[in-house]
Amino acid sequence: MTGAAELHTRHRAVLPDWLALYYRDPIEITHGEGRHVWDAEGNRYLDFFGGVLTTMTAHALPEVVKAVSEQAERILHTSTLYLNRPMVELAERVAALSGIPDARVFFTTSGTEANETALLLATAYRGSNQVLAMRNSYHGRSFSTIGVTGNRSWSPTSLSPLHTLYVHGGDRGRGPYAGLDDAGFVAGCVEDLADMLGQARDGVAALIAEPVQGVGGFTAPPDGLYGAFREVLQQHGVLWISDEVQTGWGRTGDHFWGWQAHGQAGPPDVLTFAKGLGNGTSVGGVVARAEVMNCLEANSISTFGGSPVTMAAASANLTYLLEHDLQGNARRVGGLLLERLRAAAAGLGVVREVRGRGLMIGMDLVLPGTGTPAPEAASLVLEAARAGGVLLGKGGGHASGGVLRICPPMSLTVAEAEAGAAVVEEALRGAERELTGMHG
Structure with missing residues (x-):
């Protein structure tokens, strides 16, 4: 053997x-x-x-290896109960890059945890457990994120703390509007969203959407769809969460964030990220407007989110990405x-x-x-x-x-x-x- x-x-x-x-x-x-x-x-x-x-x-990027080694020689772990210079410095950079005004940043250890936090913020801020999600979507493997995942291959249970309504539009090539041109596709999906919101009871907390669906097969709507959605969402006070776990940091080439292909209505209320920022170290996070991020009325910490070592790795990786x-x-x-x-x-x-x-x-x-x-x-x-x-x-x-x-x-x-x-x-x-x- x-x-x-x-x-x-x-x-x-x-x-x-x-x-x-x-x-x-x-x-x-x-x-x-x-x-x-x-x-x-x-x-x-x-x-x-x-x-x-x-x-x-890149694998074994020297700048990231050096940053991890140097930080590990100083201290590996403190938790968010203490001031953490690497975390503050990276948060300042991420907030500035996000495009979200008066942004606050919370670091996690994964994309699942980032999306879990975003759902917590949105439902607490809006006082509702109703969430809109896209068909064919994937947002993580925790109980709540499975509850907003529209790809049945990755949904092992129908139980959920959330009431999720699934919206058309994430997959341009399938569904009832696939045969329309781009303008007709967007118009049909927007009309469907408006109709759904008109029938929802007690208000909806948020729409969570990947600008390009990752696990779903790298499907995407025409540019502008989520911007058009945002205009309808704002009429109802519904937040827009852009799941940038796979699309962030310039991977799509045309934009630094996936949401920018749909940005005619401005940036999202909440943005989640993970994966690429850490280049293999466990870094995720949430960026949100201050009033949304600060809406929680209970204490919280993160034992491993914002670890000095992962913050050093992510900062060195981000610098390399931008400079090159x-x-x-x-x-x-x-x-x-x-x-x-x-x-x-x-x-x-x-x-x-x-x-x-x-x-x-x-x-x-x-x-x-x-x-x-x-x-x-x-x-x-x-x-x-x-x-x-x-x-x-x-x-x-x-x-x-x-x-x-x-x-x-x-x-x-x-x-x-x-x-x-x-x-x-x-x-x-x-x-x-x-x-x-x-x-x-």
């Missing part, structure tokens, strides 16, 4: 059955550098998934990669759509010659790409899991994009041949 196989056996003996693992023969990643990682057998991979969009700048214009790189290299993948998919019946923005690209796979989502196609491509030295992710709505998710570190080079796309193209062609033979 190999080292990975033996570790897999031990994994299954002590960890939950529902803890997902990629690949028929799961791999143990032991180290990384730049855009590459290595497994325990010494195999080298181009990382096109970034630990679920978390390795934002990784948002611009995501726009330029991401645009090239998107077109290269579209060219690779041309003429293949297994690919329904290649979509994306910046370095956040989804390939929607179907059974060849049909519109039926094909999770088996995604699994075939994942395995073949791994054999070719590229790690991909997958997701998708409607319980399909039939979308490839491509989201490498934002420092990706043109040469790496070309090399990765060539491996993906060959894997797609192999999946098409196999599925055509199986279903032909």
Whole structure:
């Protein structure tokens, strides 16, 4: 039994059955550098998934490693019961970058916890447990965030402390308005939202929405939809929570935040973030207008949110991102990669759509010659790409899991994009041949 196989056996003996693992023969990643990682057998991979969009700048980024080491030599932990200079300094930077006026920042350890906090703030501020969420959405794995997750693959229970109403619009390619042009799509979704709010009892606390749906398969509405939603929400006093756990920090290329593609009505009331800011360290957080953030009438602390070590890592990572214009790189290299993948998919019946923005690209796979989502196609491509030295992710709505998710570190080079796309193209062609033979 190999080292990975033996570790897999031990994994299954002590960890939950529902803890997902990629690949028929799961791999143990032991180290990384730049855009590459290595497994325990010494195999080298181009990382096109970034630990679920978390390795934002690069693996083993020297600036982050140095910041963590230096802070760890001073002190690892204090908690929020004491003044924390690294936390205050990072909060000042995040507040200024957020676009939210008179902003306050609360740090957490994950995106789930950030969204949990945002829901707590919104429901307390509005005095209502009614929340609007998008169909096909994903917001975390805690009890409350599962209650506003519209992707049934990631919703293990229908029980919830919240009364959630699901709104159309997160997935441009599916649903009752999919056949309309962009203007008609937005108008239909806005009319549906207005009708829903007109029928809701006792007021709604907030709409929580991902500007680009992550787990749902990198789907997005036309630009401007959430801005148009905001105008309706404001008429009813409903808050807008923008879940930027996957879209923040310039990953979409065109904007620093996903909400800015919908910003005609101004910034959101609440913004959540995580993943990429820490570049692998456990950093999440919430930004909100002061009156919303300060509405809680009970004491609170965070034992691990705002840890001096994670704040040092995040600050160094943010500095690197800004000084090296990784948002611009995501726009330029991401645009090239998107077109290269579209060219690779041309003429293949297994690919329904290649979509994306910046370095956040989804390939929607179907059974060849049909519109039926094909999770088996995604699994075939994942395995073949791994054999070719590229790690991909997958997701998708409607319980399909039939979308490839491509989201490498934002420092990706043109040469790496070309090399990765060539491996993906060959894997797609192999999946098409196999599925055509199986279903032909």
